[in-house]
Amino acid sequence: MEKQGALSGAIDLPTKQKLKTNYHKRMDDTEISNQTTSEWGKENFDVSARFLSYLRSERTDTTTYEIAPTPLTGGIDSRIYQYKLEGKQSRVLRILPPTRDAKELVHLQTVYKILSIHGINVPLIHCVCHDKSILGGCFAVMDLLPGSTLSAQEPEIQTNVIGKTMASMHDLEVNPIIDELKKSGIPEEHFLSPAVLKNQLNIFEENYPWTSEHVYWLRDRLPLAGGKLSIIHGDYHAGNLMFEDGMVTGVLDWSFLIADPAVDLAHIVNLCLLYAHHVIKDLTLDFLENYRVQVLKSYSKIMPVDNELIKAFRVLELLKALCFADKIPEQFQSAQAQREFIDFIEGATGLPLEFEHSTDNIETLCQ
Numbered sequence: 001m002e003k004q005g006a007l008s009g010a011i012d013l014p015t016k017q018k019l020k021t022n023y024h025k026r027m028d029d030t031e032i033s034n035q036t037t038s039e040w041g042k043e044n045f046d047v048s049a050r051f052l053s054y055l056r057s058e059r060t061d062t063t064t065y066e067i068a069p070t071p072l073t074g075g076i077d078s079r080i081y082q083y084k085l086e087g088k089q090s091r092v093l094r095i096l097p098p099t100r101d102a103k104e105l106v107h108l109q110t111v112y113k114i115l116s117i118h119g120i121n122v123p124l125i126h127c128v129c130h131d132k133s134i135l136g137g138c139f140a141v142m143d144l145l146p147g148s149t150l151s152a153q154e155p156e157i158q159t160n161v162i163g164k165t166m167a168s169m170h171d172l173e174v175n176p177i178i179d180e181l182k183k184s185g186i187p188e189e190h191f192l193s194p195a196v197l198k199n200q201l202n203i204f205e206e207n208y209p210w211t212s213e214h215v216y217w218l219r220d221r222l223p224l225a226g227g228k229l230s231i232i233h234g235d236y237h238a239g240n241l242m243f244e245d246g247m248v249t250g251v252l253d254w255s256f257l258i259a260d261p262a263v264d265l266a267h268i269v270n271l272c273l274l275y276a277h278h279v280i281k282d283l284t285l286d287f288l289e290n291y292r293v294q295v296l297k298s299y300s301k302i303m304p305v306d307n308e309l310i311k312a313f314r315v316l317e318l319l320k321a322l323c324f325a326d327k328i329p330e331q332f333q334s335a336q337a338q339r340e341f342i343d344f345i346e347g348a349t350g351l352p353l354e355f356e357h358s359t360d361n362i363e364t365l366c367q
Contacts, residue, residue: 047081047135051093054134055085058127069093073239077329078253079137082144092123095139099327102130102138107186109140111256114180120169120231121145121242121250145252147244151237158238159291162268163298165241165248170230170261170303177231178258193259194224200316208323210354214315217349221312223260232257236264237271262306266313268295274318274340278331315348322355 048068055063067090069081079095096105109125116122123143130138150158181191188195201218204211233240234255242250257263272292277283296305318341325333332338342353 047079047093047095048083050134051083054129090144091126092142092144093139094142095135096137098132098137100138102128105138105140107190108254108256110184110186111181111191111254114177114184115231115256117180118172118177120172121248122254123250123252145242145250147242147249149239150241150243150248151239153238153243155287155291156294159294160298161241161243161248162236162238163295163300164302166233166236166264166268166295167299167302169233169251170264172231174229174231174258178229181258191257193229193257194222194226196257196259197222197224197316200320204319204323211319211323213351214319214345214349214353217351218312218316218319221308222316223309228260229258230261230264232259232261232263234264234267236268260309260313261303262309262313265296265299265305266310266317268292269310270314270317274337274344275332278334278337311348315345318345 048065051069052063052065064086065083066086066088067082067084069083072080072082072092077097081093081095082090083093084090094105096102105125105128109128112122112124116124123145126141126143128138128140129135132138150161153161178192182188189199190196201215201222204215232255233251234257235253236251240252241248242252269292272288272295276288277285299305321328321332321341322338325338338355342355345351345353
């Protein structure tokens, strides 16, 4: 993956001066939560002490910090820390919110190991703790990858790198990875299309009857009979790419699938046009639209872009956001955000949507 990150030069944007003014308002430039600095300090103290106690209970040798856990930015609903034990390499501690389960970390542990074997730079997960009482949620200890997030770069660099590296990832051979995942015991419906897509649509129909007309619309447009298969990240943006010396040094925080490339493209289009302004309030729509255009322009130099399929996957993703509104970041649970999601779905499909949110414990969608 490092070679995929080499830059070929900046892109001339129509509003380059405006983007230069706003680039510090990055796509992921938000603290891990809305806590104040003083609250972070208190929580950091608690995490440091409790995590060290956990480590000592798991090890026979004396364990002390050289660098205590320090909060990192990134991740809307996870807490992320960097730490270093004496005589050891620096590591990352990732704590999930209490509503999420350790099985997703165990799943990623297997996925990351297989992706790493096939030359993709991911943070290997060294251990997973299921006990939510220790740190307020399940957690994992992971590799610290070199560099800083791509979001520190100017927007024209971000869009060029995102588009080019995503396209290069989508162009990789996936059959060896599929074989390894099957050998590891991961069911196809958890990672491989079209099984994943069929499972998602079935869950909609069984549990959310108000989506029935839109599911019919999706069945007519999604590649349910098979098609192009690629490695899908699921949340491919500047905050999840580590970058150093003009190269991508690692890819973080996967919602891994093997599916059509339009899944990733649909997500970044939704990120630009429907999600980002709810996280960073002063991002302008012009800025976000230019960002989207330049990502797709960079991507299309390597891989084709199917706008109709992107639209269908955008609808699918937004239906998931509505059906499982209590499981997504709070910024996207507001009435305004949900109204925007519904407006897009209705405009794209030409079908009215009578949204009925339920917080019942219904089977969640894979990935």
